[in-house]
Amino acid sequence: MIRLERRPAPSRAWAWATPLLAVLATMVAGGLLFAFLGKDPLLVIRTIFWDPVLGEFAFYYRGQLLVKAGPLVLIAIGLSLGFRAGVWNIGAEGQYIMGAICGAAVGLAFYPLEARWLVFPMMVLAGGLGGFLWAMIPGILRTRFNTNEILVSLLLVYVAEQILAWMALGPLRSPDGSGFPGSRNLRHYDAAANHELIAGSGMHWGVVAAFIAVILGHVLLSRHILGFNIRLAGASPRAARFAGVNPGLLVLTCLGMSGALAGFAGLFEVAGPAGQINIDFNVGYGFTAIIVAFLGRLHPVGILLAGFLMALTYIGGEAAQATLGVPAAAIQVFQGLLLFFLLALDVLTNYRIRIDARARA
Amino acid sequence: MDLGSINPDLLVAALLLASTPILLSAMGELVVEKSGVLNLGVEGMMIVGAVAGFIAAVESGSPALGFLAAAAAAAALALLFGVLTQVLLSNQVATGLGLTLFGLGISSLMGQGYVGIRPPASPRLELPVLSDLPILGPVLFSQHALVYLSLALVVGVWWYLRSTRSGLVLRAVGESHEAAHALGYSVLGTRLAAIAFGGALAGLGGACLSLVIVPQWTEGMTAGRGWIALAIVVFGSWRAWRVLLGAYLFGGVSVLQLNLQAAGIAIPVELLSMSPYLITILVLVIISSDKRRAQANAPNSLGRTFHASG
Numbered sequence: 248m249i250r251l252e253r254r255p256a257p258s259r260a261w262a263w264a265t266p267l268l269a270v271l272a273t274m275v276a277g278g279l280l281f282a283f284l285g286k287d288p289l290l291v292i293r294t295i296f297w298d299p300v301l302g303e304f305a306f307y308y309r310g311q312l313l314v315k316a317g318p319l320v321l322i323a324i325g326l327s328l329g330f331r332a333g334v335w336n337i338g339a340e341g342q343y344i345m346g347a348i349c350g351a352a353v354g355l356a357f358y359p360l361e362a363r364w365l366v367f368p369m370m371v372l373a374g375g376l377g378g379f380l381w382a383m384i385p386g387i388l389r390t391r392f393n394t395n396e397i398l399v400s401l402l403l404v405y406v407a408e409q410i411l412a413w414m415a416l417g418p419l420r421s422p423d424g425s426g427f428p429g430s431r432n433l434r435h436y437d438a439a440a441n442h443e444l445i446a447g448s449g450m451h452w453g454v455v456a457a458f459i460a461v462i463l464g465h466v467l468l469s470r471h472i473l474g475f476n477i478r479l480a481g482a483s484p485r486a487a488r489f490a491g492v493n494p495g496l497l498v499l500t501c502l503g504m505s506g507a508l509a510g511f512a513g514l515f516e517v518a519g520p521a522g523q524i525n526i527d528f529n530v531g532y533g534f535t536a537i538i539v540a541f542l543g544r545l546h547p548v549g550i551l552l553a554g555f556l557m558a559l560t561y562i563g564g565e566a567a568q569a570t571l572g573v574p575a576a577a578i579q580v581f582q583g584l585l586l587f588f589l590l591a592l593d594v595l596t597n598y599r600i601r602i603d604a605r606a607r608a
Numbered sequence: 609m610d611l612g613s614i615n616p617d618l619l620v621a622a623l624l625l626a627s628t629p630i631l632l633s634a635m636g637e638l639v640v641e642k643s644g645v646l647n648l649g650v651e652g653m654m655i656v657g658a659v660a661g662f663i664a665a666v667e668s669g670s671p672a673l674g675f676l677a678a679a680a681a682a683a684a685l686a687l688l689f690g691v692l693t694q695v696l697l698s699n700q701v702a703t704g705l706g707l708t709l710f711g712l713g714i715s716s717l718m719g720q721g722y723v724g725i726r727p728p729a730s731p732r733l734e735l736p737v738l739s740d741l742p743i744l745g746p747v748l749f750s751q752h753a754l755v756y757l758s759l760a761l762v763v764g765v766w767w768y769l770r771s772t773r774s775g776l777v778l779r780a781v782g783e784s785h786e787a788a789h790a791l792g793y794s795v796l797g798t799r800l801a802a803i804a805f806g807g808a809l810a811g812l813g814g815a816c817l818s819l820v821i822v823p824q825w826t827e828g829m830t831a832g833r834g835w836i837a838l839a840i841v842v843f844g845s846w847r848a849w850r851v852l853l854g855a856y857l858f859g860g861v862s863v864l865q866l867n868l869q870a871a872g873i874a875i876p877v878e879l880l881s882m883s884p885y886l887i888t889i890l891v892l893v894i895i896s897s898d899k900r901r902a903q904a905n906a907p908n909s910l911g912r913t914f915h916a917s918g
Contacts (some may be wrong), residue, residue, distance in 0.1 A: 251697070253915060335701055388889075392897040397648065397701070398839045402889050405832045406882045413878035534709060541702055576716035576827075583710030587688070590698035590706060598697065598915075 251598040261596040266542055266549070269589040270556065276588070277581045286571055294571060295563030295578075308562050310449030314520050315561045317454035318343070318512035320554035322536035324460040325505030327545040328467075332477040333484065334501040338385065338400030339509040340533025341407035342378035346510025347517035348414050349377025351430060351524045354439035355419060358431065366438040371452075371514060378510015379503050381407065386502035390495035396502065408529070415526045429525035433518045441519035453515025457554070460508060464547035477501065509533060538586045557582065619863060624755050625821060627859025629654070629813035629830075631758045633837035634844070634851050635765050636809030641841055642769060643802035644782035644909035648704025649689055650810050651834025652711020657682035657811025658818035659715040662727055662825045671730035671819055675754075678815030679808040685711060686807020690800045697913050708834070716827045723826065727819050754816045759852075761809070766848035778802060782907035785914040795914050810834065832885065839888050843895050846905045854891070861887050 274296075278288030299308035322339050329336045336342075353373040357366045385399040419430040433439045444450045468474035480487040480497055488494060512532065521528055539557050543549030564578030633650050640647050660681035665674025689707050692698045730752060768775040781788040781798045789795050817833070818825050836858055844850035865880040873880075 251915065337705060388893055392893045393899050394889075394893050394896045395839075395842060398835060398842065398892060399889055401835050402832065402839065402885045405885045409878040409882040413876055417876070537702075537705055538709065574717055574720055576713055576720070579713030580710065580717055581713075583706060583713050586702075586706040587692065587710065590703050591692055591696045593698055594696040 250601050252601050253598055257596050262544060265592040265596055266589060269585060269592050272588040273585040276584050286573055291567050291571060291573055294567045295560060298566060299559060299562045310447050311562045312558050313449035313454045315558035316554040317457045318516055318532045319536050319539050319557055320457040320551055321460055321512040322509045322533055323539035323550045323554060324464045324547060325508030326536055327540040327550060328477055329501035329505050330540060331481045331545050332497055332501050333481050334498050335397045336382060336400050336502050336505045337397055337537060338404050339536055340529055341404035342381045342506040342509035343513035343533045344407040344411050344529050345381040346374040346378035347513030347528060348524060350374030350514030351517045352419060354433055355431060358436055361438050363438040370439055374514025375507040375510045379507040382502045382506020386499045390498055411528060412526050415524050419524050430523045432522045434522040439518055441515050451519045453512060453519060456511055461547045461551045538582055541586060542589055622863045623859045624751055626863045627855045628755050628758045629816045630833050630837045630858055631855035632813035633810040633834060634840045634855055635761050636806035637837055637841050638846060638851055639765060640802050640806035641910055642782045642846060642907055643778050643799050644785055644907050645799050645803060646700045646911040647689055647803060647806060648701060649707025650837050651830055652708035653682040653685050653807050653810035654814035654830045654834045655715040656685050656711045657814030658829060659719040659825060661815025662722060662818040665727045665819055666725055669728050671728055674819055675812060675815050678811040682811025683804045683807040686803050690803040694796055694799050697915060700911050719825045727823050730820050752820050762848050762852045782909055785909045789916060836888050839892050843891050858884060
């Protein structure tokens with residue numbers, strides 16, 4: 248008879264071991280999936296996880312690694328604060344879009360003014376503000392009207408996607424674009440461009456922001472009273488109220504911070520790697536960041552590592568798509584499997600497995 | 609602008625059909641939530657149902673087999689959620705989200721060779737005599753079988769939860785799993801059955817979309833309907849009749865906005881396209897602002913993990 252016995256406290260060793268086990272299990276299950284699709288599983292796994300870092304063309308892929316990991320880490324750090332407090336912002340994709348639109352709109356309004364010291368900081372501010380305000384909608388609806396923030400934040404993603412389409416086809420469409428959808432390319436406008444800081448490294452301001460967010464997130468959670476309140480509210484909402492934590496304010500803070508970080512990520516993406524506001528601007532970073540946050544155990548350092556791993560699956564997935572013809576959707580399945588294995592194996596963190604030799608009376 | 613081109617009879621007929629995927633999914637989720645489980649993976653189960661039903665119908669040539677396959681595939685996916693949350697005791701919110709992400713991925717993987725194909729037609733069910741009635745006949749009694757099934761399910765679920773022994777056990781499990789367990793009812797069994805039922809209905813809803821309404825397979829074709837179904841359960845404050853009302857309200861808005869788009873009204877297309885989501889948010893706000901009324905019928909153990917050894 249196998250049964251689960253609750254541990255008095257979650258096991259720290261298992262908390263760090265389960266993500267690694269989950270990655271291994273995903274590789275096995277993913278390998279089976281690729282074999283089922285008629286591909287050599289070992290070759291696919293090597294193309295995804297090995298070649299981009301240490302293979303022959305790694306010099307090209309390594310730069311991409313930072314480009315992809317930057318927004319994932321930036322968004323996931325914000326989400327993790329809310330998840331710890333039991334505030335479920337799952338609409339980061341929408342906040343990412345709104346940050347990009349607001350930031351790009353400010354940049355385009357200044358066009359063609361060549362004053363980088365003014366234009367770029369204003370864009371960054373507008374991007375963060377756009378994401379912040381979009382996240383305030385579910386925040387205020389939750390605190391003022393008691394409306395479920397999970398549903399509202401998610402439904403607002405679809406609204407944001409429509410606004411994106413409207414902007415790309417209407418107000419922000421490039422006047423020189425001969426009628427094609429999409430704004431001016433911000434990378435061709437030096438005052439607004441988020442260029443690579445070191446050529447070929449993939450390092451841009453968004454990646455810098457992600458690293459800063461990791462450090463600040465760590466300090467916040469381990470040293471600051473707000474971080475303590477967040478952890479307290481997540482562990483025991485009742486105790487938090489007795490300790491004087493204002494639950495409404497905490498909800499707004501968590502949603503606001505995660506929204507602003509997602510907005511920053513959107514701005515840095517639109518001014519850098521993406522270049523322009525267009526219908527297909529968002530590629531699901533806001534949703535993948537949810538997986539990153541959980542895979543990183545809602546811990547800033549863990550999220551940094553998880554962000555790189557997820558970035559690797561994106562880049563390796565593209566490589567496997569190009570060289571081996573693995574469908575792009577297979578990578579999405581792969582990422583979903585990773586989250587499932589992680590959640591399944593998490594049982595080992597909180598419970599002990601007991602095997603009774605004989606049935607008890 | 610030509611509002612005269614909008615035919616009210618056709619509008620009502622389209623409304624009944626357009627509401628059906630959401631009504632089916634929401635009825636399933638209502639039962640799941642009444643058993644105390646919050647499954648946020650409705651969107652993922654719907655899209656898997658949509659693609660599985662589409663593939664089965666195209667390969668076999670039979671829409672009926674397609675609907676069966678849709679229900680089975682989505683129920684299997686739901687049971688994955690069930691094992692994770694009920695046996696391995698994972699967080700329901702995170703697992704439900706994972707189910708949606710996974711469902712979206714696996715559906716686009718499965719549906720790769722099926723883009724741009726037309727599925728076998730699923731005929732309307734003309735109810736004898738009634739469908740010959742003027743106006744009412746074509747509008748109400750000449751619909752697809754799933755429309756009648758979804759309405760029958762509203763009655764069935766309402767009756768099941770209110771008047772049957774097993775429905776009472778399900779509600780007891782949802783209100784207080786400790787008490788139900790102490791009385792000797794199987795919390796795990798009840799919840800797994802409810803989760804599978806919810807999955808099957810979400811799958812049917814998805815197949816209704818890909819086989820009847822659109823009818824075609826495109827990636828991400830559920831476009832948030834699963835989330836709207838979740839919102840409608842809250843809107844309906846966990847009562848079958850109000851869920852019906854919510855689903856038809858949403859169906860009405862989405863059909864109306866499509867008709868307004870076609871009529872070329874002077875409102876930006878994007879604004880019309882986002883209106884169903886905005887109105888869903890609006891009704892959610894209105895219904896949940898009265899805290900006592902909103903929570904009066906909510907299952908007490910909703911979303912809480914149950915572990916027998918306490």
